Amino acid sequence: MTTPSYVTATYIVESQLDIHAAAEVLAGEQSTGTFVRVARESDELRERSAARIVSIEELAPSGLSPLPGALGDPALLKRARIMLRFPLANFGPSLPNLLAAVAGNLFELKEFAAVKLVDLDLPYEFAERYPGPAFGVEGTRRLMSRPTGAMVGTIVKPSIGLSPAELAELVGELVEAGIDFIKDDELQANGPGAPLAERVRAVMPVIERYADKTGRKPMYAFNITDDIGRLEANHDLVVGAGGTCVMACINMVGLAGVEFLRRHSTVPIHGHRAMFGAISRSSQVGFTFRAWQKLARLSGVDHLHTNGISNKFYESDAEVLDSIAAVREPLLGLGTTVPVLSSGQWAGLAHATYNEIHTTDVLVLAGGGIHGHPDGSAAGVRSMRDAWESAAAGDSLATAEDRSPALRRAIETFGPARV
Amino acid sequence: MTTPSYVTATYIVESQLDIHAAAEVLAGEQSTGTFVRVARESDELRERSAARIVSIEELAPSGLSPLPGALGDPALLKRARIMLRFPLANFGPSLPNLLAAVAGNLFELKEFAAVKLVDLDLPYEFAERYPGPAFGVEGTRRLMSRPTGAMVGTIVKPSIGLSPAELAELVGELVEAGIDFIKDDELQANGPGAPLAERVRAVMPVIERYADKTGRKPMYAFNITDDIGRLEANHDLVVGAGGTCVMACINMVGLAGVEFLRRHSTVPIHGHRAMFGAISRSSQVGFTFRAWQKLARLSGVDHLHTNGISNKFYESDAEVLDSIAAVREPLLGLGTTVPVLSSGQWAGLAHATYNEIHTTDVLVLAGGGIHGHPDGSAAGVRSMRDAWESAAAGDSLATAEDRSPALRRAIETFGPARV
Numbered sequence: 001m002t003t004p005s006y007v008t009a010t011y012i013v014e015s016q017l018d019i020h021a022a023a024e025v026l027a028g029e030q031s032t033g034t035f036v037r038v039a040r041e042s043d044e045l046r047e048r049s050a051a052r053i054v055s056i057e058e059l060a061p062s063g064l065s066p067l068p069g070a071l072g073d074p075a076l077l078k079r080a081r082i083m084l085r086f087p088l089a090n091f092g093p094s095l096p097n098l099l100a101a102v103a104g105n106l107f108e109l110k111e112f113a114a115v116k117l118v119d120l121d122l123p124y125e126f127a128e129r130y131p132g133p134a135f136g137v138e139g140t141r142r143l144m145s146r147p148t149g150a151m152v153g154t155i156v157k158p159s160i161g162l163s164p165a166e167l168a169e170l171v172g173e174l175v176e177a178g179i180d181f182i183k184d185d186e187l188q189a190n191g192p193g194a195p196l197a198e199r200v201r202a203v204m205p206v207i208e209r210y211a212d213k214t215g216r217k218p219m220y221a222f223n224i225t226d227d228i229g230r231l232e233a234n235h236d237l238v239v240g241a242g243g244t245c246v247m248a249c250i251n252m253v254g255l256a257g258v259e260f261l262r263r264h265s266t267v268p269i270h271g272h273r274a275m276f277g278a279i280s281r282s283s284q285v286g287f288t289f290r291a292w293q294k295l296a297r298l299s300g301v302d303h304l305h306t307n308g309i310s311n312k313f314y315e316s317d318a319e320v321l322d323s324i325a326a327v328r329e330p331l332l333g334l335g336t337t338v339p340v341l342s343s344g345q346w347a348g349l350a351h352a353t354y355n356e357i358h359t360t361d362v363l364v365l366a367g368g369g370i371h372g373h374p375d376g377s378a379a380g381v382r383s384m385r386d387a388w389e390s391a392a393a394g395d396s397l398a399t400a401e402d403r404s405p406a407l408r409r410a411i412e413t414f415g416p417a418r419v
Numbered sequence: 420m421t422t423p424s425y426v427t428a429t430y431i432v433e434s435q436l437d438i439h440a441a442a443e444v445l446a447g448e449q450s451t452g453t454f455v456r457v458a459r460e461s462d463e464l465r466e467r468s469a470a471r472i473v474s475i476e477e478l479a480p481s482g483l484s485p486l487p488g489a490l491g492d493p494a495l496l497k498r499a500r501i502m503l504r505f506p507l508a509n510f511g512p513s514l515p516n517l518l519a520a521v522a523g524n525l526f527e528l529k530e531f532a533a534v535k536l537v538d539l540d541l542p543y544e545f546a547e548r549y550p551g552p553a554f555g556v557e558g559t560r561r562l563m564s565r566p567t568g569a570m571v572g573t574i575v576k577p578s579i580g581l582s583p584a585e586l587a588e589l590v591g592e593l594v595e596a597g598i599d600f601i602k603d604d605e606l607q608a609n610g611p612g613a614p615l616a617e618r619v620r621a622v623m624p625v626i627e628r629y630a631d632k633t634g635r636k637p638m639y640a641f642n643i644t645d646d647i648g649r650l651e652a653n654h655d656l657v658v659g660a661g662g663t664c665v666m667a668c669i670n671m672v673g674l675a676g677v678e679f680l681r682r683h684s685t686v687p688i689h690g691h692r693a694m695f696g697a698i699s700r701s702s703q704v705g706f707t708f709r710a711w712q713k714l715a716r717l718s719g720v721d722h723l724h725t726n727g728i729s730n731k732f733y734e735s736d737a738e739v740l741d742s743i744a745a746v747r748e749p750l751l752g753l754g755t756t757v758p759v760l761s762s763g764q765w766a767g768l769a770h771a772t773y774n775e776i777h778t779t780d781v782l783v784l785a786g787g788g789i790h791g792h793p794d795g796s797a798a799g800v801r802s803m804r805d806a807w808e809s810a811a812a813g814d815s816l817a818t819a820e821d822r823s824p825a826l827r828r829a830i831e832t833f834g835p836a837r838v
Binding site: 031063064092094097161191193254275279283285286 | 488489506509514524526528585611670671694695703734
């Protein structure tokens with residue numbers, strides 16, 4: 001007889017209830033069911049199927065407005081970190097069915113003024129069912145011929161509206177600038193304005209020509225996000241034209257859609273997190289990035305957006321750095337996933353970032369920091385690469401600035417740099 | 420030349436910015452891109468691709484704690500309802516790519532202390548691509564031989580842990596009690612404790628035997644939620660055994676997963692909304708039910724959970740009634756979707772519900788209200804049916820109670836009834 005396996009889920013909750021009673025509500029709702037014992041709910045059934053409380057740690061109240069519908073006087077709410085253990089046998093190693101247990105109706109319970117899933121620990125059975133990323137850091141570096149150093153990329157701007165011919169021209173400039181990676185904006189998918197097939201037809205010859213000339217083939221992540229029934233054909237279109245990456249908006253095709261694509265894909269999957277804010281921005285409901293990224297990695301993304309420091313979105317630098325660290329932590333023996341640092345990134349953030357993350361196994365995407373460099377996009381790419389190389393070598397920013405005119409000019413334009 | 424089509428999205432936002440500037444940020448981020456004009460961002464491109472502000476209506480501030488990362492003094496936030504118009508050509512009639520535009524990165528913008536998508540108006544191109552529900556009210560009534568009156572159903576309890584043999588016994592009792600519909604709990608899918616195949620094998624002969632005897636075949640919604648690659652086989656297993664409904668957790672397989680299932684399914688799809696709270700409970704971020712249900716219906720759900728009045732979740736009765744009304748509103752000429760009223764439902768809520776919704780084209784699920792009736796589940800079903808019939812006939816609750824012993828006993832046990 002094998003030992004039963006369990007999933008452990010950690011929540012931060014606020015409730016009018018005593019924290020132990022709150023934990024019981026959460027465990028009951030998400031397993032054997034309900035307060036009232038119903039017919040056939042034997043002790044043996046409960047023993048086998050009930051979620052158990054592993055630990056409860058009381059925390060200071062947040063002072064935030066309670067979620068709508070929450071019972072009780074806001075001034076009397078108690079806050080706690082609650083760890084629950086669910087028998088794997090309740091749902092099996094199925095990501096969709098795991099979600100129903102650890103992240104289902106519980107978010108709607110009126111007993112909770114806040115209920116956020118902050119971490120998940122999954123048993124090895126999930127890795128037996130889900131192979132995870134097929135390429136990761138090593139496969140991505142190999143395909144783009146960038147064996148060491150930060151991988152430097154950019155996003156097509158304007159996000160939408162370019163004709164395929166204009167896009168090809170822009171891509172020509174970017175590859176000549178020495179870029180490792182280019183991606184479609186998440187707003188650019190398969191609209192009639194610039195259909196995927198036309199973008200592939202326009203872009204890939206430019207990249208192939210550059211690769212023939214230099215022996216180095218930059219990676220272009222075509223956004224193939226669409227209905228599930230179109231993902232395979234979209235992928236095949238890209239790969240058939242020599243493309244080496246496909247991008248999917250994880251929340252638009254669903255984690256299940258990413259997993260479906262993973263079974264078919266022969267190139268890295270660039271996982272965009274658009275719409276993540278809908279499930280995470282409120283500190284009081286939904287998922288933390290730390291919990292969610294495990295599901296994305298199991299689903300098979302090779303690259304995962306974490307944002308970067310000093311970005312235009314809501315997360316603090318500490319949160320971004322924790323996201324990058326989370327993506328780099330081992331997970332059930334799966335292959336690696338590359339953290340993608342984007343939004344507001346430029347060369348002057350390299351030292352501050354590197355000094356926190358101590359790795360160059362990241363894909364750094366700069367828009368304005370490359371396109372907007374006063375000496376052109378080649379100097380923009382140069383500035384990014386010089387900055388990351390010097391940071392990784394342990395040189396100070398001042399030394400780096402002395403040595404690299406491109407970096408110096410970037411700092412003059414976009415600065416000051418962060419240290 | 421055809422007239423261009425547009426999607427209209429309505430948001431309620433709070434921001435430190437002047438409300439017009441806030442609307443510009445939203446429109447810019449979600450279409451041509453960014454504040455700074457980049458190379459190739461021609462006037463003609465903007466004319467063609469930019470999202471436009473349709474209307475702005477200033478609202479009283481909410482007084483709620485701002486979302487994390489929001490810029491500005493919370494005391495100075497301005498609140499507004501903003502309607503934006505997006506060219507369909509940006510993304511085409513693709514639900515996943517629509518989401519990137521109307522519900523993507525915008526939720527993460529630090530300019531917003533609140534940003535909630537409250538409604539969506541879609542052009543007819545979406546209905547050309549997505550056929551929507553195949554069965555709806557009429558198909559569901561036909562399959563369960565319940566041509567008129569509220570459809571009365573229940574959920575298997577305990578939610579999980581029953582053996583297939585115990586489940587079959589319970590189903591036997593419920594069908595004999597005259598139930599129209601039974602569903603798996605969303606926690607019960609295909610775990611090793613009670614695999615789908617074994618549940619189908621145990622349950623369907625009980626239902627078929629009852630159908631042979633009475634000529635009426637109650638509908639059982641087997642929860643087939645799982646990886647995309649397993650949905651078709653799970654569906655076929657159910658249908659092959661004579662099953663007439665499959666249930667999918669919409670947020671677990673994704674809207675895209677539902678749409679994938681819709682292309683294959685030959686029976687109604689029972690759409691469960693578990694995890695909806697993650698994207699909707701906060702009033703400050705994510706989707707309202709009114710916006711989201713349009714996407715679910717386009718994806719093809721025949722039944723959609725709305726909760727019912729006096730439920731155990733966070734929504735007020737007014738919100739629940741608005742959800743029921745929203746699901747019943749016409750949408751691009753699609754077939755109907757049945758609102759599913761559940762959570763805390765019993766016979767004593769029938770009059771109060773009917774007097775607001777004025778229809779019996781709903782599926783009402785009662786757990787304790789049926790299983791827990793003092794005279795057994797047949798009396799529980801009877802009480803539900805008597806109450807809804809009398810409400811629909813315009814009788815008062817008092818008259819109904821006089822005429823129906825089952826209803827009277829239900830009110831004695833679970834009451835008072837609501838009027």
